[in-house]
Amino acid sequence: RKEVEQDPGPFNVPEGATVAFNCTYSNSASQSFFWYRQDCRKEPKLLMSVYSSGNEDGRFTAQLNRASQYISLLIRDSKLSDSATYLCVVNGGGNTPLVFGKGTRLSVIA
């Protein structure tokens, strides 16, 4: 089982749609969780951290379920500018490096 697995995508959605991305991780000792956004041929950029209580940033909501080792990202009212690859990222616990999922590509269509 891969350390971090994401929906394979791509997701093609119309503007204004709600889209959800799912991610599972294998290391139960993982302590920190993030969603990164990566535009085509650009570097990854932090979108948001994911907290156990769930957190929201405008149209973006992240959820963490430690028991199921599952992370999600919900994007409401999709914009054309949301088109990108979304990377699920997990810190392996303790002094271990970040582990990135393969990413899920989102295309928002007018």
Place this chain on the structure above:
Amino acid sequence: ETGVTQSPTHLIKTRGQQVTLRCSSQSGHNTVSWYQQALGQGPQFIFQYYREEENGRGNFPPRFSGLQFPNYSSELNVNALELDDSALYLCASSAGGGLVSGNTIYFGEGSWLTVV
């Protein structure tokens, strides 16, 4: 934008050659990590340097090596290039010596390496 700069941005090498990629960290950041991102994949951790010492390494062979300098700039060296080394190589800087947390890491724009 992030204060992390990488060079060159693009390069083409032939199989068997050696390559050096460079990274200038954000001011005040003493930790640098390198990632390899192949097409369609997420970034894979290569190694990390803190105060000029390697303090973490991913599952990469010894022909991937690095250096960090007193000014905290860094190099990634790859010897005996293989076709599968073709990828985007990302440098990331942060403050603090532990393996970085995702909310404190700042990526450069990367170096695109093509091995032919």
